[in-house]
Every structure is written in C-alpha cells, then in structure tokens.
Amino acid sequence: xxxxxxxxxxxxxxxxxxxAGKWSPGAARIISLLTVLTDLIATVFFIFIPxxxxxxxxxxxxxEWIKVFGINLNFSLDGLxxxxxxxxFFIGIIAIIISWKEIKFRVGFYQFNLLLTLAGITGVFxxxxxxxxxxxxxxxxxxxxxxxxxxxxxxxxxxAYKFFLFSQIGGLLMLISILSLYFIxxxxxxxxxxxxxxxxxTMMSPATAYLIMSGFLAAFFVKLxxxxxxxxxxxxxxxxxxxxxxxxxxxxSKTAAYGLLRFIFxxxxxxxxxxxxIGMILGIIGILYGAKLAYAQTDLKRxxxxxxxxxxxxxxxxxxxxxxxxxxxxxxxxxAHGITIAALFIxxxxxxxxxxxxxxDSLGGLWSNVPIIGSMGxxxxxxxLGLPGMGNFIAEFLxxxxxxxxxxxxxxxxxxxLLASAIYTLRMIQRIFFGKKQVERKIDDLSILEKSIFxxxxxVILWLGLYPNPILDIASPAINKSIIPLQSQSINxxxxxxxxxxxxxxxxx
Amino acid sequence: MSTIDFISLIPVLIIAGAPLLILIIISIxxxxxxxxxxTLLSLIISFISIFVILPDIPHNxxxxxxxxxxxxxxxGIILISAFFIVLLSYSYIKQVGGFKEEYYIILLTxxxxxxxxxxxxxxxxxxxxxxxxxxxxxxxxxxxxxxxxSIEAGxxxxxxxxxxxxxxxxxxxxxxxxxxxxxxxxxxxxxxNTGFLSPLIIFGFGMMLVGIGFKLALAPFHMWTPDxxxxxxxxxxxxxxxxxxxxxxxVFIRFFISIQGAKNASFFIVITAIAILTMFVGNFxxxxxxNIKRLLGxxxxxxxxxxxxxxxxxxxxxxxxxxxxxITYFIATIGAFGVLSVLSTRAEDIEKRSEIxxxxxxxxxxxxxxxxxxxxxxxxxxxMGFIGKFYVIFEGVKSGLFLLIFVMVVSSLISLYxxxxxxxxxxxxxxxxxxxxxxxxxxxxSGGLALTLISAIILFLGVFPGWLxxxxxxxxxx
Numbered sequence: 013x014x015x016x017x018x019x020x021x022x023x024x025x026x027x028x029x030x031x032a033g034k035w036s037p038g039a040a041r042i043i044s045l046l047t048v049l050t051d052l053i054a055t056v057f058f059i060f061i062p063x064x065x066x067x068x069x070x071x072x073x074x075x076e077w078i079k080v081f082g083i084n085l086n087f088s089l090d091g092l093x094x095x096x097x098x099x100x101f102f103i104g105i106i107a108i109i110i111s112w113k114e115i116k117f118r119v120g121f122y123q124f125n126l127l128l129t130l131a132g133i134t135g136v137f138x139x140x141x142x143x144x145x146x147x148x149x150x151x152x153x154x155x156x157x158x159x160x161x162x163x164x165x166x167x168x169x170x171x172a173y174k175f176f177l178f179s180q181i182g183g184l185l186m187l188i189s190i191l192s193l194y195f196i197x198x199x200x201x202x203x204x205x206x207x208x209x210x211x212x213x214t215m216m217s218p219a220t221a222y223l224i225m226s227g228f229l230a231a232f233f234v235k236l237x238x239x240x241x242x243x244x245x246x247x248x249x250x251x252x253x254x255x256x257x258x259x260x261x262x263x264x265s266k267t268a269a270y271g272l273l274r275f276i277f278x279x280x281x282x283x284x285x286x287x288x289x290i291g292m293i294l295g296i297i298g299i300l301y302g303a304k305l306a307y308a309q310t311d312l313k314r315x316x317x318x319x320x321x322x323x324x325x326x327x328x329x330x331x332x333x334x335x336x337x338x339x340x341x342x343x344x345x346x347x348a349h350g351i352t353i354a355a356l357f358i359x360x361x362x363x364x365x366x367x368x369x370x371x372x373d374s375l376g377g378l379w380s381n382v383p384i385i386g387s388m389g390x391x392x393x394x395x396x397l398g399l400p401g402m403g404n405f406i407a408e409f410l411x412x413x414x415x416x417x418x419x420x421x422x423x424x425x426x427x428x429x430l431l432a433s434a435i436y437t438l439r440m441i442q443r444i445f446f447g448k449k450q451v452e453r454k455i456d457d458l459s460i461l462e463k464s465i466f467x468x469x470x471x472v473i474l475w476l477g478l479y480p481n482p483i484l485d486i487a488s489p490a491i492n493k494s495i496i497p498l499q500s501q502s503i504n505x506x507x508x509x510x511x512x513x514x515x516x517x518x519x520x521x
Numbered sequence: 522m523s524t525i526d527f528i529s530l531i532p533v534l535i536i537a538g539a540p541l542l543i544l545i546i547i548s549i550x551x552x553x554x555x556x557x558x559x560t561l562l563s564l565i566i567s568f569i570s571i572f573v574i575l576p577d578i579p580h581n582x583x584x585x586x587x588x589x590x591x592x593x594x595x596x597g598i599i600l601i602s603a604f605f606i607v608l609l610s611y612s613y614i615k616q617v618g619g620f621k622e623e624y625y626i627i628l629l630t631x632x633x634x635x636x637x638x639x640x641x642x643x644x645x646x647x648x649x650x651x652x653x654x655x656x657x658x659x660x661x662x663x664x665x666x667x668x669x670x671s672i673e674a675g676x677x678x679x680x681x682x683x684x685x686x687x688x689x690x691x692x693x694x695x696x697x698x699x700x701x702x703x704x705x706x707x708x709x710x711x712x713x714n715t716g717f718l719s720p721l722i723i724f725g726f727g728m729m730l731v732g733i734g735f736k737l738a739l740a741p742f743h744m745w746t747p748d749x750x751x752x753x754x755x756x757x758x759x760x761x762x763x764x765x766x767x768x769x770x771x772v773f774i775r776f777f778i779s780i781q782g783a784k785n786a787s788f789f790i791v792i793t794a795i796a797i798l799t800m801f802v803g804n805f806x807x808x809x810x811x812n813i814k815r816l817l818g819x820x821x822x823x824x825x826x827x828x829x830x831x832x833x834x835x836x837x838x839x840x841x842x843x844x845x846x847x848i849t850y851f852i853a854t855i856g857a858f859g860v861l862s863v864l865s866t867r868a869e870d871i872e873k874r875s876e877i878x879x880x881x882x883x884x885x886x887x888x889x890x891x892x893x894x895x896x897x898x899x900x901x902x903x904x905m906g907f908i909g910k911f912y913v914i915f916e917g918v919k920s921g922l923f924l925l926i927f928v929m930v931v932s933s934l935i936s937l938y939x940x941x942x943x944x945x946x947x948x949x950x951x952x953x954x955x956x957x958x959x960x961x962x963x964x965x966x967s968g969g970l971a972l973t974l975i976s977a978i979i980l981f982l983g984v985f986p987g988w989l990x991x992x993x994x995x996x997x998x999x
Binding site: 076077078079080081117118147148150151153154157158161162169172173176177180181184185187188191192195 | 882896901902903907908911914915918919926927930933934937938941942945948950986987990991994
C-alpha cells in the first residue's frame with residue numbers, strides 16, 4: 013500500500029496547498045515542498061528494501077478497483093521505477109524551489125497543479141495495470157495544461173492547446189490498443205485483465221501485433237517526442253513557466269521513454285523486432301534534426317528545448333537497438349538527461365530573470381559579469397555534449413555501443429550526433445558568456461539557494477558519470493526482464509540471463 | 522386495473538398528481554417557495570417509490586405499459602435529472618416577471634411524459650408520452666415571455682416538433698397498416714416471421730426515425746438545436762438536453778432492441794451513417810462557437826451520436842454501456858448549464874464565452890464546478906465522463922465496431938478542443954467583464970447545493986464507478 017500512499021500523499025498535498033494558498037502563498041509553497049520531500053525520503057528508503065521472493069518486484073500491491081472491467085489498483089516498484097521515482101521527486105523539489113521566485117500569481121493553484129502533475133508521473137512509473145497506466149498518463153496532462161495555459165508567456169494559449177491535443181491523440185490511440193490487447197487476450201485465455209504481467213504472453217498475428225503496437229508507439233512518440241510528432245514541443249517548452257518547463261523536459265518526456273522500455277518489447281516481441289530498424293532510423297533523425305534545429309535558434313530557451321529532442325533521439329535509438337548495453341545506456345540517459353536539461357533550463361532562467369532577455373544576440377561576454385553562472389553553464393553544457401566523467405557520456409556511449417552491435421552503419425551515423433551536439437552547445441556557451449560584452453551594468457551572481465541547487469545537480473551528474481554501477485545494479489533486473497523475450501530470438505551474443513551489469517561496465521575503467 | 526397494476530404505477534401517479542395539487546394550491550394562494558418545495562418533494566417521493574415497487578416488477582400492464590428494471594432505471598435517471606434542474610431553476614425562474622409558479626407544473630407534466638416514454642412498449646403510449654413531453658416543452662421554452670429570443674425559440678420548436686410528431690405518427694400508421702400491431706414485441710415477431718421488410722414498413726420505420734431523430738437532434742434533423750438552446754431559459758436548455766433526450770433514447774433503445782435492429786443490415790447501415798454524421802456535425806459546428814449555450818447544444822448532438830453506437834452493439838451489453846454513458850452525460854450537462862443559470866440575472870443570461878472570462882479569479886467554486894462538468898463531458902480522467910467514454914469504447918472494441926469507435930475517438934478529440942477553450946476562458950488572466958457585484962449575482966442555496974452535489978457525483982463516480990456498473994449490469998437486461 014505504501015506506493016499507493018505515495019500518490020495519495022501528493023494528491024492530498026496538492027489539495028491542501030491549494031487551500032492554504034488562499035491565505036498565504038508561502039504556506040502553499042512550503043506544504044508542497046514538504047510533500048515532495050516526504051515522498052523523496054520514502055523513496056530513498058525503498059532502495060534498501062530487499063527484493064520480494066519469487067517476484068521481480070521490490071514492492072508490489074494489488075487491490076480491486078473496477079471489478080466489472082477487470083481493472084485492479086496494481087502498483088509495483090522495481091529498480092527502474094525506483095530510479096525514475098527518485099528523479100521525479102528530486103526534480104520535483106527543484107521545480108518547486110524555482111517556482112518560489114518565479115510564480116507570484118495564484119501560488120496555491122500553481123502548487124496544486126504542480127503536485128498533481130507529479131502524482132500523475134508517479135502513477136505512470138508505478139502502474140502495472142494498463143488501464144491504470146493510461147489513467148495516470150492522461151491525468152498528468154490536465155494540470156500541465158493549466159500550468160502552461162495560466163502561467164505561461166503571451167503565446168501560452170496556443171501552446172497549451174497544442175500540447176494537450178497532441179498528447180490526447182496519442183493517448184486515445186493507446187487506449188484503443190490497450191483495449192484490443194485486452195480482448196484478444198481475453199478471447200484466448202478467458203481471463204479478461206489489464207494486468208501487464210498477464211498480457212505479456214498474448215499471441216497475435218504479426219499484422220495485429222504491429223497495429224496494436226503502433227497505438228502504444230503513437231502515445232510514446234508524441235510525448236518523447238520523435239521527429240514528425242514534435243510540433244507541440246517548442247511551443248510548450250518555451251511558453252511554459254520555467255518550473256513547468258523543467259517538469260515537461262525532465263520528467264514528462266521520461267514517462268514516454270519509460271513506456272517504450274517497459275511495455276513495447278515484452279508485449280510485442282516480434283513486431284518490435286521488425287520495427288526496430290525503423291525505430292533506430294527515427295532515433296537518428298531525431299538526434300541530427302534536433303541538433304540542427306538547436307543550432308539555428310537565437311532564443312535560448314527554444315535552443316535548449318531543441319537539444320532535448322536531440323537527446324531523446326538517443327533514447328529511441330537505444331530502445332530499438334534491442335540489447336543489454338543499449339538498454340543500460342537508455343536508463344542512464346533518462347536520469348542524466350533529466351538532470352542536465354533541468355540544469356540548463358535553470359541557467360536560462362537565472363539569466364532571464366537577471367537580464368530580462370534570453371535572446372542570444374543581446375547576450376555575450378557575460379563571463380566577467382557572472383562567473384559562477386558561467387561556470388555552471390559550462391559544466392552542464394559539457395555534460396550535455398557528453399564529456400567523459402558526466403552521466404551523459406556513459407549513457408550515450410553505452411547506447412552507441414549497443415547500436416554498434418545491432419547495426420554498424422546506424423551507429424556510425426548516430427555518432428555524428430555527438431559532434432553536432434558539441435557544435436551547438438559550444439556555440440551557445442560562446443555566444444552567452446564570451447565574445448563581445450553586451451551588458452555593462454553589474455549583475456548579481458547566483459544566490460546561495462541557487463548555488464546549492466546546482467551543487468546537488470552536479471553531484472548527481474558526476475555520480476552518474478563516474479560510478480554508475482550501483483545505478484545499473486538497481487536497474488538490471490528490470491532491464492533483464494524487458495529483454496528476456498528478445499534473448500531467445502535475437503541476441504545470441506549475450507549469454508543467457510546471468511549477465512551482470514558489473515561485467516559490462518568493467519571495460520570502462 | 523388490479524392492485525398490482527396500481528402499485529407498479531405509483532412513481533408515475535405521484536408525478537401525475539403533483540401538478541394537480543399545485544394547480545389547486547396556486548388557485549388558493551400563490552407562493553413561489555411552496556410550489557417549488559412541492560415539486561422537489563414529489564420528485565423525491567416518486568424516486569423513493571421506485572425502490573418500494575421493485576419487488577413487484579417486472580410487470581406488464583397489457584397492452585400499454587411495460588414496467589421493468591429498464592424503465593424504472595431510466596425513470597430514476599429522469600427524476601434525478603429533473604430534481605437537479607428544479608434546484609437550479611429556483612433563482613433563475615424567480616427572476617422571471619409575472620406568473621412563475623406554472624413553470625413547475627409544466628416541468629412536472631413534461632417529466633410525466635418522459636417517464637411514460639420509458640415505460641412504452643407500444644406505439645400508443647409512445648406517442649402519448651411523446652406529445653405530453655413536447656407540449657410541455659413548448660411552454661417551458663417560451664416561458665420568459667419578455668424575451669424575444671425565448672418566444673422565437675418556442676415558436677421554432679413548436680412548428681418543427683409538430684412536424685416531427687406528424688412524421689412519427691404517420692410512420693406508426695404505415696407500420697400498423699402493414700402489420701396490424703402496435704406493440705413492439707408483436708412487431709418483432711412479425712418481422713421475424715416474414716423474414717423481409719416490405720417497402721411500406723421500411724418507409725414507416727424511416728418516418729419514425731425522422732420523428733425520433735428530431736427529438737434526439739440526430740444529424741440531419743438537428744437544425745433546431747442551437748436556436749432553441751440559446752433562446753430557452755437556461756434550466757430548460759438543460760431539461761431538453763437531458764430529460765427529453767433521455768426519455769426518447771429510452772424508448773428508441775427499447776424499440777430498436779426489440780425489433781433486433783442491429784442484426785438487420787439496412788438498419789445497421791442507416792444508423793451507422795447517422796451516428797457518424799451526428800458526431801461530426803455536432804463537433805464541426807461547435808468549434809467556432811462563442812456562445813456557450815449553443816456550444817452545449819452542439820455538444821449534446823455529438824453525445825447522442827456516441828450513444829447511437831451502443832445501439833449497434835446490440836443486446837444488453839450495449840444498452841448497459843449506453844445507460845452509463847447517458848448518466849455521465851446528463852450529470853455533466855446539467856452541471857454545465859447549471860453554472861450558467863446560477864450566473865444569469867434578470868437582465869440577461871450569461872452565455873458568451875467572453876462573459877465568463879476570468880471567472881475563476883472571482884468565483885473559484887463556480888468555475889471549478891464548470892471545469893469539472895466540462896472535463897467530464899470531454900472524458901478526462903478522475904471524472905465519471907472518463908469511465909463513461911471508456912465503457913462505450915470498451916464495448917465498441919469488443920463488438921468490433923472499429924470504424925465507429927475511430928470516429929468517436931476523433932470527434933472526442935475535436936470536442937476536447939472546444940471544451941478546453943471554455944475552460945481556458947474561465948481561467949483567463951483578465952478580470953471578468955462582469956466586474957460589478959450587481960452583475961455577478963449571489964448564488965442561491967439551492968443552486969449551490971445542486972452544483973456541489975453534481976460535482977461530488979462526477980468525482981465520486983469517476984473514482985468509484987464499480988458499484989453503479991455492477992447495478993447496471995445486474996439489473997438492466999433487455
């Protein structure tokens with residue numbers, strides 16, 4: 013039940029801070045901060061829980077919800093969800109702190125929406141019942157719609173509608189797929205259930221499997237986003253307030269990556285295999301096209317938004333490379349990208365609040381004004397372009413390694429992406445902090461609070477880069493589980509399921 | 522008439538007796554609150570009496586009435602809807618000049634007609650209920666005599682509805698000449714035995730479909746909807762969208778199921794075409810709509826299109842999904858109209874999107890109720906509309922109606938856009954145009970109570986729909 017309480021706590025906290033916001037904005041912020049902090053602490057304790065015997069789960073709960081449809085409240089925690097929950101609450105706290113200064117208007121309602129979004133994301137990471145998964149998948153959209161639509165910039169309405177409708181299209185297609193799967197499974201076995209574990213063994217004709225899978229892919233590809241479906245992203249990321257953008261970029265996109273990792277292969281092993289080359293191509297297009305678009309931007313926030321598309325391309329590439337290395341890379345990439353993109357948006361935010369502009373043309377030579385912001389910018393730019401020692405390097409290296417095993421040509425093309433990301437990132441840093449000095453007046457550098465946020469982010473990103481083994485160990489049962497259906501078919505080079513993550517990582521040292 | 526006949530008609534008799542009682546009372550002394558109280562009380566008692574007579578049913582009073590779980594369930598839904606509408610009418614109708622107690626008499630007779638429709642398994646009672654309902658609606662729609670739009674809407678509805686009654690009656694007559702029966706069941710047996718449908722019968726069915734389609738505002742018989750919804754007093758718009766449509770849907774479901782329409786290829790194609798057309802027409806007209814009452818009218822067109830899908834699923838399973846969907850639609854629609862009607866003043870109805878801009882910052886609760894209702898109509902999670910839509914899609918996919926379900930999904934998406942625009946207006950940053958307190962009326966207790974209850978139901982059934990689903994699946998078997 014503790015998992016369920018984690019979600020309920022967020023919802024309850026949301027309501028309380030909404031009410032408290034009527035009297036005092038500060039109280040609303042503190043309540044929401046405490047709520048997420050409690051969840052973070054609880055999640056940290058989950059790390060030390062021994063695995064339940066006979067199941068792949070650390071914690072598992074099941075209760076009846078809507079019996080008529082065979083829908084259960086089935087929440088399970090394994091290593092993968094655990095890592096993502098830690099990321100969720102960590103980034104959640106940072107978003108709340110950022111909103112402290114940023115949001116002055118209707119604070120209570122803002123915190124309500126923020127916490128509700130977090131509740132939706134948490135639910136997505138924990139649900140093992142496909143209906144429940146869909147439920148939370150949809151639930152996180154609504155508060156996000158309000159965050160963009162009420163507190164966004166002048167373009168907010170269009171951005172909010174676009175975000176909502178794009179996600180809804182994907183979501184509804186996924187719902188039809190879930191239902192088809194439910195009925196096919198029910199017709200075969202007589203057991204009508206939305207339980208993910210039970211649905212994994214469903215036999216389908218290749219064409220059916222492909223169709224049903226494409227419903228799931230539609231939802232995930234919109235959210236991730238994959239290139240032809242990315243249209244909503246720049247508007248939403250740019251128009252949302254910064255704390256909302258952090259949630260969108262660092263967390264909401266991870267729900268899609270999680271969905272790809274968790275559901276696609278176990279449910280549709282054959283269809284996924286035949287789709288894999290297309291998926292990898294889509295990933296590469298994302299990497300390169302995202303990088304190109306990022307290079308062309310002059311609005312700093314939009315630039316960072318496009319880098320996100322590029323980095324998400326690596327996740328798609330890794331997921332469809334279909335092997336252990338790539339999967340490990342994807343897990344690290346989810347965490348590292350979450351941290352890096354949040355940090356980059358915070359840098360943009362801190363420049364934006366100080367200079368009231370984020371246009372690259374009116375920035376320049378800021379290093380001498382704000383050396384600490386500059387060095388933070390440099391650190392996370394390096395992380396973003398994949399400097400060894402940072403989490404992103406491990407992630408992208410592992411993904412490319414996995415891709416290399418699957419397809420040499422694709423791996424070679426994707427490697428160009430690393431170069432491209434170096435180009436746009438260095439250009440960004442150069443235009444902001446070096447070159448001709450544009451601003452003469454004195455600008456405050458980071459405050460203590462902001463420094464400590466960056467400190468925490470740096471610690472995490474360095475940890476991911478220097479000593480990722482504990483993380484991989486936590487994630488490895490989940491990775492193995494996702495990949496077992498494939499091992500018998502495609503991966504002959506990997507020797508059974510006894511592969512420990514430690515072995516893979518040795519050569520890195 | 523035997524005792525058991527009498528007992529099983531108690532809910533109807535209460536609703537039939539209440540208008541008479543009110544007539545007598547207002548001829549002695551007129552007091553708005555008393556009439557209002559009696560109306561509420563009669564609706565409540567009638568609703569409770571449904572549970573009292575449950576042990577005695579199913580019971581048929583040959584040849585007119587079929588009192589079974591289906592009809593009682595629908596009657597219950599109609600009574601609850603009428604109850605909420607009466608609660609929401611209190612302050613709205615109080616502002617109307619002149620005699621206003623009559624509104625409740627007519628509302629009750631309309632409800633009586635609606636209840637009769639749910640019990641009809643015969644053309645006679647069908648037409649009787651249809652006419653009682655229609656005539657009551659003519660009066661209710663034009664009840665604000667001082668307003669041009671209201672009168673206009675009333676006359677439009679009068680002319681068109683009379684024409685549709687004529688169509689319905691003519692269709693019934695044609696079928697009767699050919700088959701010699703007015704009962705649904707004998708008709709079904711006739712069709713089964715003859716095996717094919719003669720042109721006369723097909724023509725008859727077609728005419729009936731026009732009549733029914735008009736009342737349900739199915740495309741292409743939907744033209745009256747926006748004007749009537751806009752012109753009517755706001756609670757009456759809610760009444761048309763829920764009670765009137767619900768009752769017609771009940772009798773249509775019973776008729777269609779008993780003649781096994783879903784198994785007949787030509788019926789299947791016709792209804793599929795109408796359903797698809799209805800879903801799209803409602804949506805496309807709603808997209809650019811600025812007036813919320815008209816918008817809700819269009820949305821009611823689309824929603825009826827969704828309900829048509831369940832007819833094609835055929836049998837009890839479809840009906841169960843349809844009933845649940847109708848409940849979700851009723852509650853949400855009444856909630857949405859309810860907010861508009863408690864905001865309206867004597868001078869003018871609040872109905873434009875620009876008029877509710879920024880309502881959240883002035884009246885957070887009202888805006889919250891409105892948002893919840895619209896979200897439920899749009900089928901977003903945590904609201905009962907989500908479960909309702911899910912149920913229809915669930916049964917549709919189960920029966921392999923992929924084309925219809927696909928159209929439904931697409932049109933849900935389109936509808937999401939215009940619901941969201943209204944929600945967007947509610948939360949807009951501007952101060953509301955209705956800034957002076959005079960233009961933002963105090964909310965009456967009864968209106969507040971109704972909206973609170975509706976919102977509570979929307980949320981409660983959104984999270985715990987299981988018990989209601991179980992009741993429906995257990996009891997509603999056609």
